[in-house]
Amino acid sequence: MTLSVLTLVRNRQAHLDQLIAGLDRSVAAPAELIIIDMSDRPISTPKAGFPIRIERLPGERLPLAAARNRSAALAQGEQLLFLDVDCIPAAATCGVVAGLLEAEDVVACPKVLYLLSGAARAAWTEADLDQAGVAHPVRRFPAQGARIEINPGLLWSLAFGMRRSTFFAVGGFDEAFVGYGAEDTDLGFRVAKAGVPMVFTGDGAVYHQHHDAYDPPLQHFAALVANARTFHHRWGVWPMDGWLADMRAMGLIDWTSDDLRVLRPPTAEELAAAKRPSSAVF
Numbered sequence: 427m428t429l430s431v432l433t434l435v436r437n438r439q440a441h442l443d444q445l446i447a448g449l450d451r452s453v454a455a456p457a458e459l460i461i462i463d464m465s466d467r468p469i470s471t472p473k474a475g476f477p478i479r480i481e482r483l484p485g486e487r488l489p490l491a492a493a494r495n496r497s498a499a500l501a502q503g504e505q506l507l508f509l510d511v512d513c514i515p516a517a518a519t520c521g522v523v524a525g526l527l528e529a530e531d532v533v534a535c536p537k538v539l540y541l542l543s544g545a546a547r548a549a550w551t552e553a554d555l556d557q558a559g560v561a562h563p564v565r566r567f568p569a570q571g572a573r574i575e576i577n578p579g580l581l582w583s584l585a586f587g588m589r590r591s592t593f594f595a596v597g598g599f600d601e602a603f604v605g606y607g608a609e610d611t612d613l614g615f616r617v618a619k620a621g622v623p624m625v626f627t628g629d630g631a632v633y634h635q636h637h638d639a640y641d642p643p644l645q646h647f648a649a650l651v652a653n654a655r656t657f658h659h660r661w662g663v664w665p666m667d668g669w670l671a672d673m674r675a676m677g678l679i680d681w682t683s684d685d686l687r688v689l690r691p692p693t694a695e696e697l698a699a700a701k702r703p704s705s706a707v708f
Contacts, residue, residue: 428457429524430503430590434493435511436464441635443472444546448514448633450474451552454521457503462493488649491599491609494583498593506593510584513538514633516552522630523587526572533617533624534587535575536632537567540707543636555633560707565626572627579665581614581624585632588622596620605649608657608665615661639708640700642669644692651679655686 431449435442442461449456458477463469464484471478481500483493498506505527509515519536526534539559546555561567565580596616603609617624643650650669657665664670670686673679676696680687692700702708 427505427524427528427589428503429454429505429507429520429527429587430458430460430501431456431507431509431515431520432460432462432494432497432501433509433511433513434462434464434490434497435469436488437466438511438637439465439469441512441637442469444514444550444635445509445511446472446474446478448516449476449520451517452515452520453517454524456507456520458501460497460500462497464488464493488605489601490583490606491603492601495598495601498590498598501590504590505587506590507587508583508585509632510634512635512637513585514546514555514635515585516555516631516633519630519632522627526625526627527587527589530625531589531592531622533581533614533622534572535567535581535624535626536585536587536630537626537628538562538565538582538585538632538634540634541636542707543704546633546635556631559631559633562708567626568628570628572625572629575624575626578614578618578624579611581610581617583610583613584634588617592620592622596622602656603653605653606643606646607650608653611665612657612660636704636707639702639706640697641702642672642700644673644697644700647673647678647692651686651688658686 455476461480463480463482507523523534545558599609600612670681674681
């Protein structure tokens with residue numbers, strides 16, 4: 427089997443360059459990198475030791491589900507490794523994910539370490555990133571080897587691998603989810619329903635590059651509300667409950683176990699207040 431790496435980019439050239447630099451150091455290089463470019467201006471790519479294919483998908487909307495499905499459709503590999511553009515794969519990561527997918531039909535999630543601003547400098551080494559990286563407290567990875575994770579809500583789209591045939595057999599990302607929020611949780615639920623195990627591995631890392639972040643992510647307010655409703659209608663539970671609770675406390679929504687209603691959009695002042703400081707890791 428061959429491995430295709432897939433990513434989406436919107437106006438993040440520097441992050442993309444670092445992702446490609448990480449892939450170029452891979453012990454087992456991918457067969458190709460597929461990039462769906464949603465940037466205002468077309469991105470450029472450095473030379474790499476593997477083919478790079480770019481498809482443009484410009485526009486104001488952020489159709490994450492559709493863009494990821496398109497990248498998977500373009501891929502020629504039997505194995506798919508989805509990486510957000512702000513992720514740098516370690517040298518072992520492609521090989522580790524490929525090995526897990528070769529051995530068994532699973533969803534393979536490499537451990538993710540989050541970096542502070544400036545940690546991924548142009549002259550970084552993997553040892554530097556290992557030392558600087560911080561694990562997210564919600565997702566616990568083994569120090570070595572792999573383990574089964576039974577919570578489908580912990581399939582986060584920033585870094586995971588699947589066999590291409592399995593990805594399409596479960597329907598890929600549901601394009602009823604438009605913009606940011608819950609499309610990966612929905613995929614996790616459908617993967618679990620199909621009986622495909624999710625595996626967390628500590629043997630290959632992904633380093634998450636720092637960028638501006640909001641908590642809650644009010645810049646995606648309309649999409650979060652719409653996607654939460656779509657998810658609840660399908661599964662009978664609410665996704666992103668922490669963010670919904672925050673937005674309810676702010677008086678933005680009326681949210682109960684059965685209903686979600688918008689009271690008002692966030693103000694510019696509320697959006698500014700939700701922005702995380704540059705010293706924050708998550």
